Amino acid sequence: MSQTVGDFVVQRLHDWGVEHIFGYPGDGINGVFGALNRAGGKIQFIQARHEEMAAFMASAYAKFSGRLGVCIATSGPGASHLVTGLYDALMDHQPVLAIVGQQARNALGGQYQQELDLVSMFKDVAGAYVAQASSPAQARHLIDRAARIALARRTVTVIILPNDLQDLSYEDPPRAHGTLHSGIGYSAPKTVPHDADLDRAAEVLNAGSKIAMLIGAGALGAADEVIAVANRLSAGCAKALLGKAALPDDLPWVTGSIGLLGTEPSYRLMTECDTLLMVGSAFPYSEFLPQEGSVRGVQIDIDASMLSIRFPMEVGLVGDAAETLRALLPRLRQKPADGWRSGIEENVRSWWKTLEDRAMQPANPVNPQRVTWELSPRLPERAIITSDSGSCANWYARDLKMRRGMKASLSGGLASMGAAVPYAIAAKYAHPDRPVIALVGDGAMQMNNMAELITVAKYWREWKDPRWIVCVFNNEDLNQVTWEQRIINGDPKFEASQRIPNVSYSRFADLIGLYGIYVDHPDQVASAWDQALASKIPVVLEVKTDPEVPPLPPHITFEQAKNFSIALAKGDPDEVGVLKGTARQVLESVLPGKK
Numbered sequence: 001m002s003q004t005v006g007d008f009v010v011q012r013l014h015d016w017g018v019e020h021i022f023g024y025p026g027d028g029i030n031g032v033f034g035a036l037n038r039a040g041g042k043i044q045f046i047q048a049r050h051e052e053m054a055a056f057m058a059s060a061y062a063k064f065s066g067r068l069g070v071c072i073a074t075s076g077p078g079a080s081h082l083v084t085g086l087y088d089a090l091m092d093h094q095p096v097l098a099i100v101g102q103q104a105r106n107a108l109g110g111q112y113q114q115e116l117d118l119v120s121m122f123k124d125v126a127g128a129y130v131a132q133a134s135s136p137a138q139a140r141h142l143i144d145r146a147a148r149i150a151l152a153r154r155t156v157t158v159i160i161l162p163n164d165l166q167d168l169s170y171e172d173p174p175r176a177h178g179t180l181h182s183g184i185g186y187s188a189p190k191t192v193p194h195d196a197d198l199d200r201a202a203e204v205l206n207a208g209s210k211i212a213m214l215i216g217a218g219a220l221g222a223a224d225e226v227i228a229v230a231n232r233l234s235a236g237c238a239k240a241l242l243g244k245a246a247l248p249d250d251l252p253w254v255t256g257s258i259g260l261l262g263t264e265p266s267y268r269l270m271t272e273c274d275t276l277l278m279v280g281s282a283f284p285y286s287e288f289l290p291q292e293g294s295v296r297g298v299q300i301d302i303d304a305s306m307l308s309i310r311f312p313m314e315v316g317l318v319g320d321a322a323e324t325l326r327a328l329l330p331r332l333r334q335k336p337a338d339g340w341r342s343g344i345e346e347n348v349r350s351w352w353k354t355l356e357d358r359a360m361q362p363a364n365p366v367n368p369q370r371v372t373w374e375l376s377p378r379l380p381e382r383a384i385i386t387s388d389s390g391s392c393a394n395w396y397a398r399d400l401k402m403r404r405g406m407k408a409s410l411s412g413g414l415a416s417m418g419a420a421v422p423y424a425i426a427a428k429y430a431h432p433d434r435p436v437i438a439l440v441g442d443g444a445m446q447m448n449n450m451a452e453l454i455t456v457a458k459y460w461r462e463w464k465d466p467r468w469i470v471c472v473f474n475n476e477d478l479n480q481v482t483w484e485q486r487i488i489n490g491d492p493k494f495e496a497s498q499r500i501p502n503v504s505y506s507r508f509a510d511l512i513g514l515y516g517i518y519v520d521h522p523d524q525v526a527s528a529w530d531q532a533l534a535s536k537i538p539v540v541l542e543v544k545t546d547p548e549v550p551p552l553p554p555h556i557t558f559e560q561a562k563n564f565s566i567a568l569a570k571g572d573p574d575e576v577g578v579l580k581g582t583a584r585q586v587l588e589s590v591l592p593g594k595k
Contacts, residue, residue: 005136006035008170009099009161012143014042015184018070020429021099022046022057026074028101028114031166046429046459049451051078053422055085055098056411060419060426062094063409064384068151069094069426075101075163076114079121084416086125086156091413092217092242093282093303095150097157098126104164105134122158132160137173144182151186154303191302192327193317201298201315202331208275208296210340211235214258214289217242217412218280218301218321223404225325226279227251233277234335236344238266240283241397242412249401252345259285260553261397264354265347267554276311280321282413286310300324355399363546364577365520368392368473371543372399372439374526378533379406380435380467384427386410388420388449390441391479394551407431417441421449421470425456428463435467435533442474443500450508453540457512460538468538472505475547483550490563492572509540520544548577 003011009032013021021043025033036045048054051073058069069089073082079100089096102108103115122130129149131142139161146157173179193201205211211233217240219226226247230237237247238258247254255265270276270290278299283289289311290297297313300321307316317324335341359373372395379385379400385408387396393410402408407427411419424438440449453470460466473479482498485491506516515537519528525543532539553560568575 002169004031004035004167005133005139005161005170006031006166007038008139009143009166010035010039010043012140012184013070013147014039016068016143016147018043018068020044020046020061021070021072022048022054022061022426023072024048024051024054024074024078026078026101028075028078028103028163029072029099029161029166030101031163032072032099032101032161034167044429046425047455048422049455050448051081052084052418053448053452053455055082055096056088056419056422057085057426058096058098059085059089059092059094060386060409060423061430062089062096063092064407064427065430067095068147069096070099071096072099073101075103075118076116079118080116083121083125084414085422086122086158088411088414088416088419090125090156092411093154095154097146097150097159098122099159099161101166102132102160102162105162106164108162118158118160122160126156126158128153128155129157130160131158133162133165136165136168136170137179139170140173141180141182144184147184148186152188190323191319192323193319197315197317198324198328198331201317201328204296204298204314205233205275205277206333208233208273209335210272210274211277211335212269212273212275212290213237213277213279214240214270214281214283215243215246215279216240216281216283217246219243219246220280222279222322222325223247225322225329228329229277229325229332232329232332232334234337234341235277236265236269236341238262238269240281241393242409243281244397245402245406245408247402248404250403252348253341255344255348256351257397258283259288261394261551262288262554263351263398264554265344265351268347269344278311278313279325282306283310284413359399363522363549366522366525366543366545368475368543368545368549369395369399370522370525371471371473371545372396375437375471375529376401378529379403379437380533381405382434384408384424384431384434384436385439386420386423386427386436387439388441388444389415389417389480390443391483391551392439392441392473393480396439417444418448420444421452424468424470425452425459428468432462432464435465436469438470440470440472441479442472442476442503442505443478445472445505446500446503450503450505453509453514454512456538457514466536466538467533469532469535469541470539471541471543473545474502474505474542475545476500476502477547479547480551482547483552486567486572487552487560487564490566492567492570493574495573504542506540506542513537515539517541518544546577548574
């Protein structure tokens with residue numbers, strides 16, 4: 001049998017080093033699936049329960065492996081279902097290739113069943129490269145260009161294959177006018193700024209006496225260089241959410257996360273510094289950065305389009321984080337370690353004590369902060385942690401102490417619900433020998449993550465290390481939005497939109513052959529984590545948490561305090577719960593006298 005276009009596509013992806021494809025089948029892409037079946041395991045196909053989850057898996061696989069993530073879907077709704085997960089990859093700058101089917105070429109333009117204008121639909125999310133094949137000879141350069149552009153630009157690309165084309169015999173492009181003869185392979189260049197620009201950056205940093213650093217995902221893999229520069233400048237270092245794993249939290253001058261989910265030491269670092277060095281971060285909330293005009297700034301980013309868009313930097317350096325910091329270090333003068341640095345370290349010590357105190361406060365029934373606080377010292381070496389969006393991301397951001405060798409991520413730029421479980425599944429294919437833990441709210445579990453537990457049940461026996469845990473914060477509330485309604489909008493909780501059904505996630509786990517653990521008392525939390533981490537099969541740890549423990553920002557503004565007072569005055573249905581326990585502790589500065 002001659003090689004089909006589908007066979008060529010699979011072989012070419014294999015030649016590009018692709019080992020895993022996440023997706024869901026359908027008749028619009030059957031020719032490629034037949035080729036995958038004939039390929040004898042060259043590429044492993046992982047069947048998600050939904051195409052959106054497959055795209056999230058491809059995005060997370062790229063994050064955790066550093067390689068090209070690939071997802072696949074059929075035409076029409078299969079293709080459109082991919083879009084949310086592809087936007088996650090786009091906004092977090094991850095190399096992902098989507099391969100989708102299309103109706104037969106002769107039917108296109110005839111409003112055929114499942115015929116969508118896929119080129120137009122994908123044009124925004126895959127603006128760097130989206131192309132539809134019309135002849136067998138095109139397959140070669142479409143694969144080569146899509147893979148190379150995704151890797152080089154760290155972005156999303158899409159290839160559209162009409163279903164009748166996939167089973168045609170493949171032919172290399174002829175040596176003729178109007179043909180392309182592409183090849184495989186890509187190696188990232190070494191990108192370092194010019195000496196003159198490094199000198200300008202050093203002048204700014206050497207002139208400062210209170211240096212603050214902010215690092216993001218671009219600093220992952222540059223820990224040694226970040227530490228060296230921070231110590232030379234006697235700086236404090238805050239971490240954007242996607243950079244949580246870039247530095248270990250046992251360094252006394254690491255202030256933790258920044259922003260709405262951030263820490264008080266990070267807030268003080270930014271408001272009290274006189275110079276800002278930002279490395280590999282697209283942190284979006286400018287109100288948590290120094291006030292414009294109050295400090296001097298230097299920024300390092302591999303993408304020039306990300307320079308000076310959050311804060312007007314005096315010097316912007318285009319370059320790889322590790323290489324650029326390494327080139328910058330000899331130009332920097334050693335600053336004394338007392339004063340500014342010692343004050344930062346004292347703030348950090350005090351903050352960790354505050355977090356412990358908050359985590360141990362009583363709640364009804366379990367304080368959600370305690371869930372992550374008890375996990376933190378139990379995290380296995382080289383663990384990978386994923387988090388969903390919502391209130392669980394607050395506890396992930398603040399309470400978990402990262403150590404060297406760990407990885408962690410979530411849907412950052414898109415901040416989509418429903419990413420934690422597919423991220424955790426993808427982590428097992430990027431690193432099957434590592435333990436993986438996902439932190440998920442009950443809203444995301446009900447939206448789409450419960451179904452992906454079935455994917456775990458299907459595949460977990462293939463994993464070298466079976467430790468895979470999803471912790472569900474079951475509070476029967478879309479909690480982050482509930483608190484945003486109160487604090488930002490001055491509205492009481494809207495029961496019709498915020499209350500969600502109580503589901504037994506642990507029993508569902510038992511039903512499908514996983515191990516379910518249920519916790520509804522704070523004294524059970526620590527032992528439950530020990531039990532889950534010792535399990536030989538994947539675990540769903542369900543904790544009944546209190547929705548009235550507020551995921552508040554590190555600094556409460558007068559406007560937020562006023563809005564909260566207004567919300568309670570309007571008759572919040574959970575006012576009594578809001579003012580109890582940990583909520584009372586945190587909000588005493590907002591509402592003095594409330595008991």
